[in-house]
Amino acid sequence: MDESDFEGTLVLEKLAEIGKVEAFFEAIDSDDFDKAKALMKRADIDAKTIGQVIRKMTEADGSH
Numbered sequence: 001m002d003e004s005d006f007e008g009t010l011v012l013e014k015l016a017e018i019g020k021v022e023a024f025f026e027a028i029d030s031d032d033f034d035k036a037k038a039l040m041k042r043a044d045i046d047a048k049t050i051g052q053v054i055r056k057m058t059e060a061d062g063s064h
Contacts, residue, residue: 011045014043023035
């Protein structure tokens with residue numbers, strides 16, 4: 001899972017608004033689900049979308 005999975009998405013737009021895109025990708029790279037979720041909540045991303053992102057992270061775990 002990398003930036004291309006989110007390119008042009010509301011997730012990146014919202015994270016960019018709070019200046020946390022890089023921190024989000026660091027959390028993904030380190031499989032830090034809690035940090036990724038916290039950053040998305042801080043960016044005011046809805047629970048359904050957060051769930052979808054976490055699910056994608058889980059599915060991609062170990063394949064990067």
